[in-house]
Amino acid sequence: MAIIEVRDLGKRYGPRVAVDSVSFEVAEGEIFGILGPNGAGKTTTVECVSGLRTPDRGSVSVLGQAPADVRAAIGVQLQASELPERMRVGEALSLFSSFYPAPADWSARLGLSGHLKAEFGQLSGGLKQRLSIALALVGSPRVAILDELTTGLDPQARRDTWSVIEDVRAAGVTILLVTHFMEEAERLCDRVAVFRDGRIAAADTPSGLVSRVDGSCRVRFVPSAALDVAVLEALPEVSSVSVVGEQVVVSGSENLLHAVTSLLARKQIVARQLRVDQVSLNDAYVRLTGGSSDVADH
Numbered sequence: 001m002a003i004i005e006v007r008d009l010g011k012r013y014g015p016r017v018a019v020d021s022v023s024f025e026v027a028e029g030e031i032f033g034i035l036g037p038n039g040a041g042k043t044t045t046v047e048c049v050s051g052l053r054t055p056d057r058g059s060v061s062v063l064g065q066a067p068a069d070v071r072a073a074i075g076v077q078l079q080a081s082e083l084p085e086r087m088r089v090g091e092a093l094s095l096f097s098s099f100y101p102a103p104a105d106w107s108a109r110l111g112l113s114g115h116l117k118a119e120f121g122q123l124s125g126g127l128k129q130r131l132s133i134a135l136a137l138v139g140s141p142r143v144a145i146l147d148e149l150t151t152g153l154d155p156q157a158r159r160d161t162w163s164v165i166e167d168v169r170a171a172g173v174t175i176l177l178v179t180h181f182m183e184e185a186e187r188l189c190d191r192v193a194v195f196r197d198g199r200i201a202a203a204d205t206p207s208g209l210v211s212r213v214d215g216s217c218r219v220r221f222v223p224s225a226a227l228d229v230a231v232l233e234a235l236p237e238v239s240s241v242s243v244v245g246e247q248v249v250v251s252g253s254e255n256l257l258h259a260v261t262s263l264l265a266r267k268q269i270v271a272r273q274l275r276v277d278q279v280s281l282n283d284a285y286v287r288l289t290g291g292s293s294d295v296a297d298h
């Protein structure tokens with residue numbers, strides 16, 4: 001069942017079109033990733049889903065209702081969330097908890113227990129980020145919207161946060177996640193939408209996006225005996241073949257390795273120094289966004 005439905009969403013800021021004809025659905029329990037270069041319309045889209053912004057066009061429903069009518073069911077962690085400088089972590093958690101009849105306490109799981117007395121203004125970027133996640137989850141939301149969840153965290157803190165998000169999902173929460181990190185999208189997301197210029201350039205599972213890239217798999221080897229390149233080129237899985245010195249380099253679809261090794265076995269040729277490379281989600285992303293490299297791989 002779709003828990004979030006976005007239909008033909010459009011939003012302008014003056015003459016600037018931020019989001020144009022965006023449609024997607026998120027199923028209950030799914031982690032749906034939104035990727036794209038700076039200015040592609042990701043934040044505007046999730047702000048419309050969270051009910052913080054009103055679309056100019058199209059419709060958004062969360063749990064079958066307008067977001068503004070189900071606010072208590074939506075937890076939001078926005079890119080730049082600020083609290084008063086002097087407010088202590090424990091005070092912020094208590095204040096937000098007081099808004100809900102049955103608040104959830106994620107502070108220990110997010111490594112905040114040792115910082116409850118620290119003032120917000122004194123926190124490192126990483127701790128601010130973790131606090132904003134804890135505050136987004138305090139109302140036990142059915143839908144969590146996380147915008148640049150792990151930006152500013154060091155690699156270990158990022159991995160720790162991913163495992164928290166897996167726990168959040170295991171608790172039945174549906175998650176809409178804006179990210180610039182391909183490794184994060186691959187690890188966490190069931191499906192991702194790649195935004196470009198306010199539109200969705202492609203939406204699929206991470207592996208589905210990779211397999212859309214022409215020549216997503218590459219096999220290299222040195223044949224043990226003379227090999228007619230034309231027989232490789234005739235295989236339906238093969239998109240191109242090149243010969244570099246003794247080495248044969250074959251590009252093609254996901255099933256390339258099986259197709260090439262079966263052919264070589266039939267011809268009783270051994271593939272020496274065999275290597276297989278797979279296009280990464282990062283490669284797929286770069287191609288889908290027209291070569292933009294404003295993305296981190298790890």
Ligand SMILES: Nc1ncnc2c1ncn2[C@@H]1O[C@H](COP(=O)(O)OP(=O)(O)OP(=O)(O)O)[C@@H](O)[C@H]1O
Pocket residue numbers: 013016017018019036037038039040041042043044045
């Ligand atoms: N409040 C605003 N007023 C005017 N223009 C805005 C406003 N918010 C966003 N924009 C513009 O709308 C476009 C989409 O912005 P948005 O923040 O949704 O993109 P984004 O994909 O989230 O970018 P980023 O990765 O940098 O956060 C951009 O061109 C941005 O400059």
